[in-house]
Amino acid sequence: MSEKREITLTINGRSYAVRVDPRRTLVDTIRDECGQTGTHIGCEHGVCGACTVLLDGEPVRSCLMFAVQAEGRQIRTVEGLAQGDKLHPLQQAFIDHHGLQCGFCTPGFLMLAAGVLEREPDISDEDLLDVLSSNLCRCTGYENIVKSVRAAAAKMTAARR
Amino acid sequence: MKPAPFRYHAPKTIEEALQTLAAVAGEDGRVLAGGQSLVPIMAFRLARPTHLVDINGIEALHHLAVEGDKLVIGACVRHAAFHKPVLGGPLGLLLSKVVRHIAHYPIRTRGTFCGSIAHADPASEWCLVAAALGAEMVAKRAGGTRTIAADDFFRGIMTTALEEDELLTEVRLPIPAPDTRCGFYEFNRRAGDFALAMALATYRVENGAISEPRVAVGGVEPLPRRIAQAEQALAGQAPGKEAFAAAADAAMAAVDPLEDAITSADYRRDLTRTVVRRALEQAAA
Amino acid sequence: MTAPSNKWIGQSVGRLEDPPLVRGHGRYAGDISFPHQLHMRVVRSNHAHGRIVAIDTAAARALPGVVAVWTASDIADVPAIDFREGKIPALDPYRQPVLAADKVRYVGEPVAAVFASDPYVAEDASDLVTIEV
Numbered sequence: 001m002s003e004k005r006e007i008t009l010t011i012n013g014r015s016y017a018v019r020v021d022p023r024r025t026l027v028d029t030i031r032d033e034c035g036q037t038g039t040h041i042g043c044e045h046g047v048c049g050a051c052t053v054l055l056d057g058e059p060v061r062s063c064l065m066f067a068v069q070a071e072g073r074q075i076r077t078v079e080g081l082a083q084g085d086k087l088h089p090l091q092q093a094f095i096d097h098h099g100l101q102c103g104f105c106t107p108g109f110l111m112l113a114a115g116v117l118e119r120e121p122d123i124s125d126e127d128l129l130d131v132l133s134s135n136l137c138r139c140t141g142y143e144n145i146v147k148s149v150r151a152a153a154a155k156m157t158a159a160r161r
Numbered sequence: 162m163k164p165a166p167f168r169y170h171a172p173k174t175i176e177e178a179l180q181t182l183a184a185v186a187g188e189d190g191r192v193l194a195g196g197q198s199l200v201p202i203m204a205f206r207l208a209r210p211t212h213l214v215d216i217n218g219i220e221a222l223h224h225l226a227v228e229g230d231k232l233v234i235g236a237c238v239r240h241a242a243f244h245k246p247v248l249g250g251p252l253g254l255l256l257s258k259v260v261r262h263i264a265h266y267p268i269r270t271r272g273t274f275c276g277s278i279a280h281a282d283p284a285s286e287w288c289l290v291a292a293a294l295g296a297e298m299v300a301k302r303a304g305g306t307r308t309i310a311a312d313d314f315f316r317g318i319m320t321t322a323l324e325e326d327e328l329l330t331e332v333r334l335p336i337p338a339p340d341t342r343c344g345f346y347e348f349n350r351r352a353g354d355f356a357l358a359m360a361l362a363t364y365r366v367e368n369g370a371i372s373e374p375r376v377a378v379g380g381v382e383p384l385p386r387r388i389a390q391a392e393q394a395l396a397g398q399a400p401g402k403e404a405f406a407a408a409a410d411a412a413m414a415a416v417d418p419l420e421d422a423i424t425s426a427d428y429r430r431d432l433t434r435t436v437v438r439r440a441l442e443q444a445a446a
Numbered sequence: 447m448t449a450p451s452n453k454w455i456g457q458s459v460g461r462l463e464d465p466p467l468v469r470g471h472g473r474y475a476g477d478i479s480f481p482h483q484l485h486m487r488v489v490r491s492n493h494a495h496g497r498i499v500a501i502d503t504a505a506a507r508a509l510p511g512v513v514a515v516w517t518a519s520d521i522a523d524v525p526a527i528d529f530r531e532g533k534i535p536a537l538d539p540y541r542q543p544v545l546a547a548d549k550v551r552y553v554g555e556p557v558a559a560v561f562a563s564d565p566y567v568a569e570d571a572s573d574l575v576t577i578e579v
Contacts, residue, residue, distance in 0.1 A: 005169075021566070022169030023163065023164045023167060023169075023566065025163070036470070039470070041476060044163075044204055045201040045205065046197060046201045049265075052267055058241075058270040059266065059270060060271050061268065063204070068169060068171075078470035082469055087465075091469065095461075095464040095465065095468060098461075103463070103464075107470045110468065112266070112267060116266065130266070131265075133353065162569070163569050165573070166566075206569075
């Protein structure tokens with residue numbers, strides 16, 4: 001019934017020409033057809049946030065989008081955060097402040113935080129906590145994730161001055 | 162956890178969308194806007210639309226503007242658009258306060274105001290706003306256009322007056338007078354959960370007395386609605402603890418709450434009183 | 447006796463796994479991907495207790511992309527699941543079979559397994575398996 005469509009996805013600045021059923025989710029396509037497995041599937045119904053990617057700079061749940069909907073948009077995943085060897089301040093902060101244990105939820109949190117801090121660099125702490133409450137973590141108890149993001153936000157603010 | 166197969170349509174204009182809907186509605190065709198409610202349901206295969214009509218590519222539906230005395234919200238306007246007040250005055254502030262209660266940030270970047278209205282979940286904040294303020298829903302089909310008042314629009318749980326082949330193209334919210342006081346209060350067990358009960362209250366004050374009161378309750382019954390008895394308890398009274406308590410009691414007595422495996426009708430009834438009172442206190446603050 | 451080394455004990459030590467994990471280079475079970483691999487989907491009982499009258503897998507097997515649909519009879523040589531404590535002959539009759547054979551004993555008990563080229567197809571096929579209880 002669903003005929004496959006030829007589409008091009010732009011992920012971390014690179015083009016991927018793929019052929020997918022309309023029902024193939026964006027997250028499956030990013031992971032399988034495009035081979036970028038850093039984005040993870042947790043619940044597959046939009047509640048855990050492990051699948052969070054940036055779509056034109058905004059955090060979205062890629063398990064709730066179909067790949068065919070993302071053509072022509074700029075997708076950024078965790079693989080695109082570091083600049084070569086240089087880690088993104090958020091990545092470094094998660095390491096420094098023990099913001100991950102198993103690491104499964106981490107890419108989702110990194111992209112969520114990256115997206116929000118880029119769009120609202122001066123976000124209030126209260127709003128930041130509200131945003132971070134979007135994603136689930138089974139390991140850390142969240143405290144160190146919040147610490148890591150706060151630390152990164154402070155570094156990013158200082159770097160802008 | 163993967164959706165059942167469907168045929169995908171991505172019309173570029175409203176006309177095209179209406180033609181497509183006319184053709185596929187009878188075969189279980191559904192509109193895809195934000196997808197934040199529809200796609201999870203499809204993932205569970207509770208919904209298996211054979212056609213999806215993706216309206217995100219229709220420029221005209223991203224329209225958000227003040228037209229006369231109404232705020233016009235197009236079908237593709239995202240929840241996130243309301244994070245900062247979209248207009249001056251009490252309505253802009255109210256919407257920016259209410260929006261924070263809708264799910265979570267990444268859901269709000271895709272989910273749409275009109276999508277919530279068409280989906281008509283009893284716990285939808287925007288549906289409560291529409292009912293409380295007397296919104297008008299504009300529905301188009303290949304045959305024509307009609308405007309449906311909020312009173313007529315919400316029919317029950319996930320049920321609206323929309324026909325299969327109709328597209329909700331915009332919602333028109335009446336803009337309250339600049340001196341209108343607005344309050345919103347929602348109760349849930351965890352932040353981001355569906356509301357167990359919520360209330361939206363607006364009123365003006367003339368000569369020290371409440372005028373034009375609106376009290377609406379959502380999450381408690383199959384559909385959101387204004388509670389006339391609560392409004393009557395407020396009209397002409399001085400705003401304050403006594404009047405608010407009377408309105409809250411009246412609301413509690415007037416509702417016929419939903420009951421489910423987790424939450425009893427009694428609990429929702431009790432919550433009704435509290436959320437109405439707190440919404441009024443918010444408005445007064 | 448010489449004092450034990452304090453090089454690591456009591457020190458905060460950086461984790462070796464963090465750098466690849468924050469880059470999304472972790473290798474999780476879900477990332478396993480071999481060429482031509484199959485995807486399995488388990489069909490489960492909707493009944494808490496009952497006698498299995500029939501399992502119809504014909505429609506599922508006919509779906510393009512489906513390689514096999516197994517029920518208990520297809521894996522008759524696979525033993526029931528031993529208890530964690532090991533083989534205890536007296537408990538043999540109480541072990542759970544890998545796939546329910548004559549009875550279903552809980553909502554969610556595996557009754558059939560679909561193997562397909564693609565997880566979407568596997569799920570489509572599992573919808574087509576009917577279990578009469």
